[in-house]
Amino acid sequence: MKQIIEPQRKIDVIQEADVVVIGGGPAGIAAAVSAARNGAQTILLEMFGSLGGMQTQCLNASFSFIDPAIQGGIIDDITYGLKRNGGLIRDISKESRTGKGMGGIFFDVEAYKLLLDEMILAAGIKPLYHVFAAGAVMEKNHIKAVIIESKEGRQAILGKVFIDTTGSGDIIWKSGSPSISDGFSKGPKKGRHAGLGYTFFFGGVDYAKLKAFRREHPEEWGGLWGGKELIKKSKADGTLYGNRAAFLLSEVWGRGSIWILGPQYALPKGHHPWMTEDITQGSIDLRKQAWSMYNLLKKNVGGFEKSYIEKTPTMVLLRDAHRLLGEYTLTEADIRAAKVFDDSIAVSNMCPDVFGPDDEHEWIGSISLYDIPYRCLISKKTDNLMSAGATISTDFITWCATRYCTPSICTGQAAGTAAALAARKKVSPGKLDIKLLQETLSRQGARVGLKDVPKAVINEYQQKAERSAERSKASTF
Numbered sequence: 001m002k003q004i005i006e007p008q009r010k011i012d013v014i015q016e017a018d019v020v021v022i023g024g025g026p027a028g029i030a031a032a033v034s035a036a037r038n039g040a041q042t043i044l045l046e047m048f049g050s051l052g053g054m055q056t057q058c059l060n061a062s063f064s065f066i067d068p069a070i071q072g073g074i075i076d077d078i079t080y081g082l083k084r085n086g087g088l089i090r091d092i093s094k095e096s097r098t099g100k101g102m103g104g105i106f107f108d109v110e111a112y113k114l115l116l117d118e119m120i121l122a123a124g125i126k127p128l129y130h131v132f133a134a135g136a137v138m139e140k141n142h143i144k145a146v147i148i149e150s151k152e153g154r155q156a157i158l159g160k161v162f163i164d165t166t167g168s169g170d171i172i173w174k175s176g177s178p179s180i181s182d183g184f185s186k187g188p189k190k191g192r193h194a195g196l197g198y199t200f201f202f203g204g205v206d207y208a209k210l211k212a213f214r215r216e217h218p219e220e221w222g223g224l225w226g227g228k229e230l231i232k233k234s235k236a237d238g239t240l241y242g243n244r245a246a247f248l249l250s251e252v253w254g255r256g257s258i259w260i261l262g263p264q265y266a267l268p269k270g271h272h273p274w275m276t277e278d279i280t281q282g283s284i285d286l287r288k289q290a291w292s293m294y295n296l297l298k299k300n301v302g303g304f305e306k307s308y309i310e311k312t313p314t315m316v317l318l319r320d321a322h323r324l325l326g327e328y329t330l331t332e333a334d335i336r337a338a339k340v341f342d343d344s345i346a347v348s349n350m351c352p353d354v355f356g357p358d359d360e361h362e363w364i365g366s367i368s369l370y371d372i373p374y375r376c377l378i379s380k381k382t383d384n385l386m387s388a389g390a391t392i393s394t395d396f397i398t399w400c401a402t403r404y405c406t407p408s409i410c411t412g413q414a415a416g417t418a419a420a421l422a423a424r425k426k427v428s429p430g431k432l433d434i435k436l437l438q439e440t441l442s443r444q445g446a447r448v449g450l451k452d453v454p455k456a457v458i459n460e461y462q463q464k465a466e467r468s469a470e471r472s473k474a475s476t477f
């Protein structure tokens with residue numbers, strides 16, 4: 001590839017803080033709020049004009065598997081805040097242990113954005129929106145500053161601890177810190193990244209008619225994922241343009257809207273979800289697929305006759321990009337065995353929801369509860385770099401679970417609290433007293449490990465996992 005030299009230049013240092021959080025998705029929000037509530041001067045950087053990450057930019061308006069016996073702290077503040085501002089559309093948290101569905105809550109994206117602005121301002125955080133974190137200035141194994149690009153140009157932000165919550169590990173790899181970007185973990189597709197995804201909302205749907213249609217066609221449309229036969233036939237006769245073998249259709253309760261996850265853009269071997277050309281081609285292709293699906297559903301499925309495309313995402317769903325290579329990497333074997341860790345900072349009740357490079361999908365419901373160790377949040381090499389959410393140190397299968405929003409809030413809460421304590425104690429996050437961190441998290445309502453979960457609840461989750469293993473024996477379509 002041709003290269004040119006960028007001349008060295010001085011840039012302005014526009015802010016300085018104890019904790020700098022990069023990326024305002026669920027993990028970043030929890031990290032920033034926790035850091036600030038624990039007394040750290042905190043800056044939150046976000047490349048878009050609102051917070052929420054994939055939940056607002058990619059329209060995943062939900063938190064799955066909320067359970068007060070498993071999580072606590074910031075997730076409660078969010079649920080309460082949404083209730084208060086009228087943004088809570090549906091609360092099915094009671095189903096989290098039953099295995100009936102995804103448990104958790106569904107919310108109004110716009111009300112959620114407003115709530116997050118209010119939460120971070122109330123915590124005293126300095127937010128900077130419309131800034132892209134483009135790189136880092138290193139001093140040996142230490143990040144001195146993060147470089148941002150914005151309408152104002154190139155500027156720097158100094159900090160004591162940096163938390164990468166970009167969902168794609170941008171600062172982890174741009175700072176030269178060790179990272180994981182291994183891709184799909186099995187079979188002939190090993191090493192390829194999970195494809196880019198897309199989700200969109202239909203408006204003007206006649207629910208009553210759609211419900212009746214689903215009842216009349218239980219085989220094809222009765223489940224969460226539907227339309228397999230229609231898709232097969234329409235792909236064969238050329239009336240559908242798209243990759244997916246089934247659509248996930250979900251009612252946005254009582255609003256005449258349907259949320260759909262369907263379009264999928266495959267990345268061939270050697271292509272990566274951080275490559276501009278792939279993201280560009282993917283964005284164009286996924287939009288084309290969405291319109292093709294819309295035309296298909298409108299013509300063939302009862303209830304869609306007067307529907308229209310209401311909302312498409314700001315950005316495509318980038319799945320597995322870079323993750324931190326941490327002091328410890330949590331593995332599938334660990335979570336299958338529910339391994340107990342002395343340095344656990346959160347419990348997760350999320351099973352791996354595995355999306356493969358093409359249209360493979362596997363829900364590993366046989367995994368129940370497991371600890372997340374603090375060392376997964378600490379860079380193996382860079383002494384003041386942490387991570388939370390989708391980019392903690394895990395193998396591919398574990399990432400398919402820990403990246404989800406509810407565990408992301410929990411690891412964000414732990415990372416923010418640890419960063420604030422480390423800055424206050426003038427130690428690197430890796431040298432922080434784990435007991436102090438665990439006690440601080442517990443006082444703030446978090447469940448830090450399986451030891452905090454009542455035995456009866458653990459049993460309920462185990463029974464759910466056994467039922468799931470029986471039912472599916474791994475469902476792949």
Ligand SMILES: Cc1cc2nc3c(=O)[nH]c(=O)nc-3n(C[C@H](O)[C@H](O)[C@H](O)COP(=O)(O)OP(=O)(O)OC[C@H]3O[C@@H](n4cnc5c(N)ncnc54)[C@H](O)[C@@H]3O)c2cc1C
Nearest residue numbers: 023025026027047053054058133166167389390403404405
């Ligand atoms: C269609 C869809 C369906 C999903 N379904 C579910 C579900 O049912 N349940 C569930 O729990 N999860 C679901 N997920 C997954 C979930 O949304 C993500 O795993 C989760 O949002 C990850 O959280 P995060 O905070 O780590 O990262 P993200 O949500 O990706 O947030 C990262 C943030 O960082 C910002 N950012 C990125 N790079 C930079 C940069 N260089 N500079 C500045 N800012 C930057 C981004 O704009 C974003 O705001 C779904 C996701 C999608 C898209």
